[in-house]
Amino acid sequence: MAGDLVVGMLYNLLLPLLLLTASSFRYNGLSVVYFLFLLTLPLLPNPSLVTMKGKTGQFLRLIIYTSLTFLTLQCFMQIPFAYIPPHVSGHWEDVLYHLGIIRFSSVDAGNIVRLLAPDVGLLFSSLFILRLCKKRLHPVPQVSMHENGIPPSDPEEVEISETESEGGSDTEGSFFDSSDETTVPVQSSPPQFVQKLIVFAAGLRLLMSAIMNTAGKVVVTLLLGLAGITLPSLTSGVYFGVFLGLVWWWVFSRSISLLLFSSLCVMMAIFSGGHLLALYLYQLPLSQQLVPPEDIYARLFGMTGVVRTNSSDLHTLGLHPHVSWPDFINPFVLLLLYYTLLALLHKWVHITEEDTVVVDDEEECESPVESPEPPPSFSRVIYISGDKQEMLNSTDDETYLPDERQKVREKWGESVKMT
Numbered sequence: 109m110a111g112d113l114v115v116g117m118l119y120n121l122l123l124p125l126l127l128l129t130a131s132s133f134r135y136n137g138l139s140v141v142y143f144l145f146l147l148t149l150p151l152l153p154n155p156s157l158v159t160m161k162g163k164t165g166q167f168l169r170l171i172i173y174t175s176l177t178f179l180t181l182q183c184f185m186q187i188p189f190a191y192i193p194p195h196v197s198g199h200w201e202d203v204l205y206h207l208g209i210i211r212f213s214s215v216d217a218g219n220i221v222r223l224l225a226p227d228v229g230l231l232f233s234s235l236f237i238l239r240l241c242k243k244r245l246h247p248v249p250q251v252s253m254h255e256n257g258i259p260p261s262d263p264e265e266v267e268i269s270e271t272e273s274e275g276g277s278d279t280e281g282s283f284f285d286s287s288d289e290t291t292v293p294v295q296s297s298p299p300q301f302v303q304k305l306i307v308f309a310a311g312l313r314l315l316m317s318a319i320m321n322t323a324g325k326v327v328v329t330l331l332l333g334l335a336g337i338t339l340p341s342l343t344s345g346v347y348f349g350v351f352l353g354l355v356w357w358w359v360f361s362r363s364i365s366l367l368l369f370s371s372l373c374v375m376m377a378i379f380s381g382g383h384l385l386a387l388y389l390y391q392l393p394l395s396q397q398l399v400p401p402e403d404i405y406a407r408l409f410g411m412t413g414v415v416r417t418n419s420s421d422l423h424t425l426g427l428h429p430h431v432s433w434p435d436f437i438n439p440f441v442l443l444l445l446y447y448t449l450l451a452l453l454h455k456w457v458h459i460t461e462e463d464t465v466v467v468d469d470e471e472e473c474e475s476p477v478e479s480p481e482p483p484p485s486f487s488r489v490i491y492i493s494g495d496k497q498e499m500l501n502s503t504d505d506e507t508y509l510p511d512e513r514q515k516v517r518e519k520w521g522e523s524v525k526m527t
Contacts, residue, residue, distance in 0.1 A: 113310055115155050115244050118237050119164075124149055124447075126233050130226035135391045135415055135425070138178050138208030142226065143388050145171060147381050150450040155241045168241075171234045178208070179227035185209050206394050215423045324452045325369060329354050331445040332376070339438040341410030343383055347445075350376065370456055377449040384442050386411065393417040401428060412438070 127146040131139050145167075152167055153159045185204070189211045194201060201211065212220050329351060336348025350372070357364065389395055390411045399406050401413035412435045416426045 112245070115241050118240060119155050122233075123237060126230060128443075130230050131388065133222055133226045134208070135393070135417075136208035137206060139226065140389065140392075141174060141178075142230070143385070145174075147384065147446070150447050150454075153454075155245065157245050160241055160245065165238070168234055168238045171230060172238065175227045175230040175234065179224065179231065182209060182224065182227070186212055189213065206392070210423065219423050324455070325364070328373065328445075328448060328452060331441070331448055335380070335438075335441050335445050338441050339410055339412065339434045342408055343410045344438075346379060347376075366456065370453060373449045373453055377446060377453070380442050380446045380449070384439065384446060387439055387442075391415045401430075410438075 124146060127142055127149065131143040131146060133139070148167070152164050155164050159165065190213070194211065194214070204210070210223060215223070332347045332354070333351035336344050336346075336351055338344070354364070387410075390399075390406070391414060396413050396417070399411070401407075401411075406413070412431070413428050414431050414435055416428045418424055418426060
């Protein structure tokens with residue numbers, strides 16, 4: 109339980125924060141790949157023994173390989189930069205600058221750390237998360253049971269227990285007389301603050317799960333309204349229009365089916381994901397050179413330029429003077445809406461899968477019985493009281509006389525027909 113909780117916190121909380129931080133440290137072609145990873149993360153299932161061998165494990169390895177490739181590429185390209193002067197490279201250096209390959213000889217130490225920190229941080233953090241997921245996720249122990257539900261006992265253990273019971277009286281005194289004290293190894297528990305943190309995280313997880321189960325539609329509706337009023341534009345008008353439509357539909361006491369609402373969530377998840385990607389691409393220097401932030405079309409569609417690149421010093425980042433607090437909050441609201449929609453869709457998919465499994469089981473149970481079989485042996489009834497398991501031995505089927513056996517079969521057939 110604690111291992112699954114730790115893995116879930118690392119994958120669902122720490123990894124998105126790392127990807128968001130890596131995308132915010134720099135704005136070039138390499139950071140766009142990390143932002144795409146941030147949008148792809150909620151589409152994949154949570155880590156488990158099965159998914160770590162499938163898509164989720166491949167996704168974590170892809171992050172590791174990508175960050176290692178980007179770090180190697182930036183360091184390797186400093187070799188040709190050392191032999192090729194800037195006036196000789198010409199336009200190729202501008203192309204490499206927009207892609208994310210920068211000449212470090214013309215950059216100060218602080219910006220070099222800023223440019224390399226996302227790759228180094230994601231490389232080691234993804235390795236840590238991958239190793240910890242493999243370490244914490246253990247397979248469920250499979251215990252083979254007899255037909256009566258009692259686990260089989262090892263014959264060697266039975267022989268050892270018999271020999272110990274026979275020689276227990278002889279060796280009892282020697283244990284107390286011996287000066288050597290035997291110590292039983294005790295498993296070390298985590299520190300107290302770690303236990304409190306795990307309990308708090310488990311409670312928070314249960315609270316969020318309860319909110320999503322009981323009021324998932326309300327949460328999505330509120331987030332749609334918040335995304336529509338944070339930064340008014342044509343794109344945010346779509347969120348506000350859907351919000352008003354849902355509210356007025358409920359005002360007239362109309363219900364929305366799960367299929368219709370899930371289809372609406374799918375469309376809004378696609379739209380919000382595209383909106384987020386467009387907002388991030390507009391922060392790139394090339395996009396703001398093509399369409400300035402003061403342009404009427406950029407303001408009409410809500411493409412706000414937050415990050416500004418100085419034309420004299422292209423390697424430093426700044427903020428536009430007209431930026432206000434809604435410009436900062438709007439991307440985070442959209443990201444929260446995107447993650448909430450996908451989390452709710454994942455939950456509904458699991459619910460529908462469980463419902464189909466239950467329906468299939470009921471159909472199998474309702475299938476008619478062609479020929480009733482004789483009743484099972486009554487000696488296989490188990491009585492469980494606390495930690496004790498007692499076998500209620502009674503007369504077996506083989507001990508019945510032929511006439512009694514026939515009567516029992518007739519009674520069993522009548523009971524099956526009545527049910």
